[in-house]
Amino acid sequence: MLSIILIFSSFPPFSIPFAGILGLSLFFYSLSKIESLKATIAAGASFGFLFSIAAGKGIIFSSVIHYAKTPMFALLFFTASVALPSGILHGLFSALFNILKSESLAFRIMVAPALWILFEYLREIIPGSIPWANMGYMMMPCLPYVQIADFAGIYGVSFIVASCAGLLSGIYSCYNDREQIDYRQITILIAFVLIPLIYGQYRISSFDKKFKSYYDLGSGSxxxxxxxxxxxxxxxxxxxxxxxxxxxxxxxxxxxxxxxxxxxxxxxxxxxxxxxxxxxxxxxxxxxxxxxxxxxxxxxxxxxxxxxxxxxxxxxxxxxxxxxxxxxxxxxxxxxxxxxxxxxxxxxxxxxxxxxxxxxxxxxxxxxxxxxxxxxxxxxxxxxxxxxxxxxxxxxxxxxxxxxxxxxxxxxxxxxxxxxxxxxxxxxxxxxxxxxxxxxxxxxxxxxxxxxxxxxxxxxxxxxxxxxxxKSFYSKNGDFILLISAIIIISSFIKIIFSRQ
Missing domain, CATH: 3.60.110.10 (Carbon-nitrogen hydrolase)
Structure with missing residues (x-):
């Protein structure tokens, strides 16, 4: 519930930057502590169901106010067309998370984020679904942070957000289990926050200068x-x-x-x-x-x-x-x-x-x-x-x-x-x-x-x-981050299949 509240507060109308990363990290932490596959799926499905309500409440409003449907019809329609599919997708994500999970740094900064954005992409290609409220969008209140989208697109921003969430969940685990603090996770987390911010500030500054030169010189554009x-x-x-x-x-x-x-x-x-x-x-x-x-x-x-x-x-x-x-x-x-x-x-x-x-x-x-x-x-x-x-x-x-x-x-x-x-x-x-x-x-x-x-x-x-x-790097090369993520997940499954455990 706290995870959903924090993620919801990062989107409009509240638009609190970085709250969503905290929210997603709590979701990842919860999944990492559940051993039962059945319980993991239930937790993921519950998350997906509640997330759909937070992100898609406008659909219920439109059904009742504009289409003059009864509240019961609007609720049933929303459940069948939005909430249930979201619950199934997040339940499936959680199941794969449970199968692939480990305490390794690679899982937190690569495998879990790769799995997350591949499921975000599914909403783009499944009939009847819409790629709405991807985690990368919740960083829009911090405009410099999302400038890296000119390189890796929205899914690249979501990947970084999920990596930060994975690292935070690892830090929680060390603290709650009274283990020795893993300073590598803290260092990488700081880098994942600062590098996009520095890059973004540079890109904004350079484009503002370019825009001013276009206007001052009268380029005709x-x-x-x-x-x-x-x-x-x-x-x-x-x-x-x-x-x-x-x-x-x-x-x-x-x-x-x-x-x-x-x-x-x-x-x-x-x-x-x-x-x-x-x-x-x-x-x-x-x-x-x-x-x-x-x-x-x-x-x-x-x-x-x-x-x-x-x-x-x-x-x-x-x-x-x-x-x-x-x-x-x-x-x-x-x-x-x-x-x-x-x-x-x-x-x-x-x-x-x-x-x-x-x-x-x-x-x-x-x-x-x-x-x-x-x-x-x-x-x-x-x-x-x-x-x-x-x-x-x-x-x-x-x-x-x-x-x-x-x-x-x-x-x-x-x-x-x-x-x-x-x-x-x-x-x-x-x-x-x-x-x-x-x-x-x-x-x-x-x-x-x-x-x-x-x-x-x-x-x-x-x-x-x-x-x-x-043209930006993204315009020329597209969503290459999805291909990289697919390779990461396939490699993770191969590693499990051929492991001795």
Whole structure:
């Protein structure tokens, strides 16, 4: 219970740095002291069940408030789709932890962390699951510490976090068992804390200087960036009769921001959030014409909306360059149970939204005017490999449009923002993130929030983004840490199989 409380306090809305490492270390310590395999699985399953409630409480809120489900239905749905799978995964992790565990230093700093991040990765690839609340994200309040993600990605940060937790659990064991203190563990723990901090501070300083030089020298890579946050409720966005009222709000807010542009000589990019252009096919031509008239020369506007195809509807991002053309990106990774069925089950229809969306096949990279854009919609930015793919295709500026108002003030919107910041750090690219009711932000290549809105306020922000040409080590090499972890675990099993015990 104390482990869950500490881990929960490290995520928004509390965001207490390093509390999560303490929490995870207590979980590892507990597992190391349980001899019975059955009891270990039960402990892990209990941890996973409670962790899912702490991390996914926004789902219960959305089911009851927006989908108008009964609290009993919401609780059963959450248990079946989130809590139970989380319990099974953590129970399986604990079983393997029990089989592989030893008092060796190698187990604490290599084997246990490798096992942990491989199970985090499973949430990314198992159908119906989402890679939400990885342990690396809980270090976002300490921005220098997570800069190493440009080398090893989110799973690399999680690996270091789990290594620190393993070392702490070893220190607890020495103390509680009244054994001689192992100063090696203390020394390595200090190194695992200080080295990422020193590296991160250096990277932040160097990128701040680079950003300033881009701006001062007028390299032509600076983009006047505008986010418009209309803050309409989920039900408002799906009422067709109110479409032109919403559209008028976005147009007037955009026109005001363009009139007060920071630097009219620079190209502009205007970003509207997900589901703004939920229009009928008959009105689309009029809407597209109005948007083209709104934009000036050397500008690009991006907005989320529904795109109707021959076999159904896509959740799409419309891209409007200044040449009058209209491009469309169709969301590739759909939200389980809400945008696509899992094992023929969906949570239910919502207002005028389609019962189910079609999975998009478009690439997440677009050339719009002089801008090289990597596009993602909503939860797609939770998938590091997918955002990295857009950079590999040529993206120099990342765009994410979202709608996090489904989850109220549960901290879920801020957790989603942290994931977007991590993608910016991993790829060393600026990201413009626009959410319907917040949190919208202009995020630098170091994950710093250059400008941001507040939650559930109608507002717009304007700042400077920079198109970054160079690729990070992570952008070039991907999640190599997962391969290394798999090798570590396989080697550990081979060692057990051929051991004399």
């Amino acid at each position: 600076e983009i006047n960036s505008i986010c418009v946050q209309g803050s309409h409720s989920p039900s408002d966005r799906w009422r067709g009769l109110e479409f032109f009222g919403r559209f008028s709000t976005y147009k007037s807010m955009t026109a005001e921001m363009l009139a007060n542009s920071i630097d009219a000589s620079k190209p502009s990019i205007i970003v509207w959030p997900e589901s703004v252009l939920n229009m009928s096919s008959s009105t689309s031509e009029t809407v597209f014409r109005d948007i083209s008239a709104l934009m000036g020369k050397n500008s690009v506007l991006i907005s989320g909306g529904i795109r109707n195809g021959a076999k159904g509807s896509f959740n799409s991002a419309y891209i409007f360059p200044d040449d009058g053309t209209v491009l469309a990106y169709d969301k590739n990774i759909l939200l389980p149970y809400a945008e696509k069925a899992v094992s023929s089950f969906k949570i239910g229809s919502f207002q005028g939204a389609p019962d189910e969306f079609i999975e998009g096949k478009t690439k997440p990279y677009f050339k719009a005017g002089n801008l090289d854009l990597g596009i993602s919609i909503c939860l797609e930015d939770l998938y590091p490999g997918y955002v990295r793919k857009s950079v590999d295709l040529g993206a120099k500026l990342l765009i994410n449009i979202s709608a996090d108002d489904w989850f109220g003030k549960t901290g879920t919107a801020e957790m989603h923002l942290d994931a977007a910041r991590m993608r910016a750090i991993e790829n060393r690219k600026f990201m413009i993130r626009c959410a319907n009711s917040g949190v919208s932000a202009i995020i630098s290549a170091t994950g710093k929030l250059e400008k941001q809105t507040r939650l559930f306020e109608r507002s717009a922000i304007q700042g400077i983004s920079v198109m970054m040409d160079e």
